[in-house]
Amino acid sequence: MSPELIAGRYRVERAVGRGGMGTVWLCQDEVLGRDVAVKNVGNLPDQTSTDVARAMREARSSAALNHPNVVSVFDVVETGDEIWMVMEYFPSRTLSEILREDGPLSPERAARIGVQVADGLAAAHARGTIHRDVKPGNVLVGAGDQAKISDFGIARMAGDPQLTSTGLLTGTPSYFSPELARGADPGPESDVWALGATLYAAVEGASPYPTQRNPIALLQTIASEPPPRPSNAGPLAEPIARMMDRDPRSRWAMADAAHALRRVAERGRERTAAATVPLATDDAHDPTTTTSRPVAAPVAAPPERRRRKGLLPWLLVAAALLLVAGAGYALLDLNGDATAGQTQGTSTPTPSETQGASPKRSPSPSPTPTPSPEQTPSKTPKPAPAPDTAEAKADFVDGYFDVMPEDTDTGWSMLAPSMQSVGKDEYEDFWGSIESVESSQTSASSGSDTVSTVITYTFDDGRVVTEQQEIDLQGSDGAYAIADDRVISSQTQ
Numbered sequence: 001m002s003p004e005l006i007a008g009r010y011r012v013e014r015a016v017g018r019g020g021m022g023t024v025w026l027c028q029d030e031v032l033g034r035d036v037a038v039k040n041v042g043n044l045p046d047q048t049s050t051d052v053a054r055a056m057r058e059a060r061s062s063a064a065l066n067h068p069n070v071v072s073v074f075d076v077v078e079t080g081d082e083i084w085m086v087m088e089y090f091p092s093r094t095l096s097e098i099l100r101e102d103g104p105l106s107p108e109r110a111a112r113i114g115v116q117v118a119d120g121l122a123a124a125h126a127r128g129t130i131h132r133d134v135k136p137g138n139v140l141v142g143a144g145d146q147a148k149i150s151d152f153g154i155a156r157m158a159g160d161p162q163l164t165s166t167g168l169l170t171g172t173p174s175y176f177s178p179e180l181a182r183g184a185d186p187g188p189e190s191d192v193w194a195l196g197a198t199l200y201a202a203v204e205g206a207s208p209y210p211t212q213r214n215p216i217a218l219l220q221t222i223a224s225e226p227p228p229r230p231s232n233a234g235p236l237a238e239p240i241a242r243m244m245d246r247d248p249r250s251r252w253a254m255a256d257a258a259h260a261l262r263r264v265a266e267r268g269r270e271r272t273a274a275a276t277v278p279l280a281t282d283d284a285h286d287p288t289t290t291t292s293r294p295v296a297a298p299v300a301a302p303p304e305r306r307r308r309k310g311l312l313p314w315l316l317v318a319a320a321l322l323l324v325a326g327a328g329y330a331l332l333d334l335n336g337d338a339t340a341g342q343t344q345g346t347s348t349p350t351p352s353e354t355q356g357a358s359p360k361r362s363p364s365p366s367p368t369p370t371p372s373p374e375q376t377p378s379k380t381p382k383p384a385p386a387p388d389t390a391e392a393k394a395d396f397v398d399g400y401f402d403v404m405p406e407d408t409d410t411g412w413s414m415l416a417p418s419m420q421s422v423g424k425d426e427y428e429d430f431w432g433s434i435e436s437v438e439s440s441q442t443s444a445s446s447g448s449d450t451v452s453t454v455i456t457y458t459f460d461d462g463r464v465v466t467e468q469q470e471i472d473l474q475g476s477d478g479a480y481a482i483a484d485d486r487v488i489s490s491q492t493q
């Protein structure tokens with residue numbers, strides 16, 4: 001029977017859906033005169049008042065999140081022994097409904113939804129709130145695939161699917177992490193696992209650990225057996241594997257997951273754009289497009305840059321010879337100056353070094369090179385800027401685009417692990433479709449690690465895409481690595 005007025009304030013208009021816990025009602029908040037969704041999250045005969053108080057506190061704490069990818073909780077009210085959650089009204093279907101009704105998603109669409117959920121959860125984790133019950137049934141997907149995570153704290157409140165205070169297991173623990181299955185307390189890592197398992201379900205159509213009649217047997221399986229490899233995950237396979245790392249200490253943090261998912265989503269958009277229409281300038285309205293694409297967008301170097309690029313192989317050979325010869329050699333500056341310098345190790349210089357764009361750094365294929373300031377001679381006509389100046393950072397970014405798309409190995413070595421998380425194959429795939437790339441108007445503000453630049457990609461199919469990007473660097477003293485990139489605007493000719 002449908003209630004008419006809940007907690008003396010929420011006038012029931014109609015049912016909007018029915019989930020495992022009961023009906024979700026569209027109500028009119030008679031005090032604030034707005035639509036809200038109200039859900040009965042249980043009556044709790046076997047919960048202590050301390051449990052309930054804590055659960056309500058957690059649910060309310062998600063209210064303070066105020067994040068576009070988290071369903072806002074406006075109120076949690078008790079009527080008799082029932083608890084109602086009053087939420088933002090978000091016309092939607094749950095991901096589990098979508099999977100049931102439409103079948104599995106493409107990896108790119110799953111990534112587009114996943115990155116939004118990861119963003120919402122990362123924001124929650126940053127303020128110490130854990131979801132505890134991430135699963136397809138708690139991912140709401142609305143118009144244009146806008147996604148929001150819902151039901152923060154409800155798991156504890158309703159005992160679903162956690163172990164209750166009486167030790168009983170209720171609900172399906174299919175999305176439990178191995179450590180949770182062994183009885184550990186939930187932490188942010190268990191949310192990461194659960195989101196990985198949710199993405200697995202999104203592309204495969206079923207959770208990695210299917211429901212068993214006996215939930216304890218299912219917990220034993222999760223605790224002891226690795227998840228099966230997904231077969232339809234494509235570029236999502238690596239992120240899912242890292243999110244479902246059985247060791248919570250080496251598992252990705254939610255922010256890492258968000259980053260990697262964003263890149264997969266971006267890559268999917270690029271492919272779509274390549275096949276159909278170019279990226280639109282209003283992409284900024286889409287939450288999945290405001291950030292990273294492979295720092296790899298297209299380039300057609302300007303004449304000056306082209307000339308410098310032509311020097312690169314020689315500089316690399318010269319530098320390699322010097323490195324082989326050992327430390328303490330003089331490097332010949334292209335200006336004709338002989339400058340005393342000491343090598344720091346055995347690796348080849350980075351492109352920016354070869355262009356005199358940044359001070360010498362430790363030779364290392366590591367994406368996060370070790371700084372070795374003050375010892376590097378300039379190797380280009382342009383004097384090397386002082387370490388950590390805005391100019392050095394801008395030069396590093398220009399240096400990256402100078403070597404692309406030809407030298408993906410060097411480009412790859414200039415990326416931080418966060419950028420490499422998408423996998424080298426994907427990276428090379430992307431660059432394989434680029435005929436040339438050019439960066440221009442590259443600049444950084446003093447003291448900032450963010451470099452802004454305009455990148456022009458010319459694709460093999462003739463499309464020319466110009467993007468305004470912001471690129472975050474990590475490292476110091478000229479030993480930088482590209483840690484993130486955001487597309488601010490994009491235009492295709």
Ligand SMILES: Nc1ncnc2c1ncn2[C@@H]1O[C@H](COP(=O)(O)OP(=O)(O)OP(=O)(O)O)[C@@H](O)[C@H]1O
Pocket residue numbers: 016017018019020021022023024037039071087088089090091092093094096097136137138140150
């Ligand atoms: N805040 C909301 N605004 C609008 N519709 C909602 C809201 N929350 C849930 N719904 C809709 O109500 C229906 C049931 O959602 P609910 O979250 O209860 O389902 P469920 O998660 O599958 O159930 P459970 O998690 O209990 O197994 C879904 O169609 C969902 O899209």
